[in-house]
Amino acid sequence: xxxxxxALAVAGALAAAVLRSALLARRALSTEHDMRQxxxxxxxxxxxxxxxxxxxxxxxxELLVAPTELAGSGSARLAVAPAPSSxxxxxxxxxYPLEGPITIRRSRTVVLPSTSASNRExxxx
Numbered sequence: 001x002x003x004x005x006x007a008l009a010v011a012g013a014l015a016a017a018v019l020r021s022a023l024l025a026r027r028a029l030s031t032e033h034d035m036r037q038x039x040x041x042x043x044x045x046x047x048x049x050x051x052x053x054x055x056x057x058x059x060x061x062e063l064l065v066a067p068t069e070l071a072g073s074g075s076a077r078l079a080v081a082p083a084p085s086s087x088x089x090x091x092x093x094x095x096y097p098l099e100g101p102i103t104i105r106r107s108r109t110v111v112l113p114s115t116s117a118s119n120r121e122x123x124x125x
Contacts, residue, residue, distance in 0.1 A: 031104075034096060037070060038106050041094045045078045046110045049090045053112050058082055058090075067097075074099040088112045 045063075052061070060081035067075050074097020083089035093107045
């Protein structure tokens with residue numbers, strides 16, 4: 001009888017360890033997916049910020065992206081603002097997913113091409 005209880009306890013401990021391992025692996029995959037989504041949003045945000053800067057619009061702006069437009073399960077927020085250190089830099093901040101217990105926040109500084117240097121190159125003979 002005691003041997004059966006010990007065997008049952010060992011089997012229960014093994015099952016709990018397997019379940020815990022599976023849950024940790026799923027959480028790691030979900031976090032990796034979210035990090036890839038953030039990188040994609042940062043790249044797209046940098047492209048959009050450069051395009052706006054080319055038109056002369058250097059104001060701060062924010063964009064909320066709905067979950068239906070993303071490959072993930074939550075919405076995202078992209079905020080773009082001129083960097084305080086330089087007039088030719090923009091700071092991008094992405095938060096994703098906004099829903100849920102954990103929101104990942106990443107930022108990136110984008111250096112804009114100098115317009116005065118390109119004007120000098122175009123006007124030279």
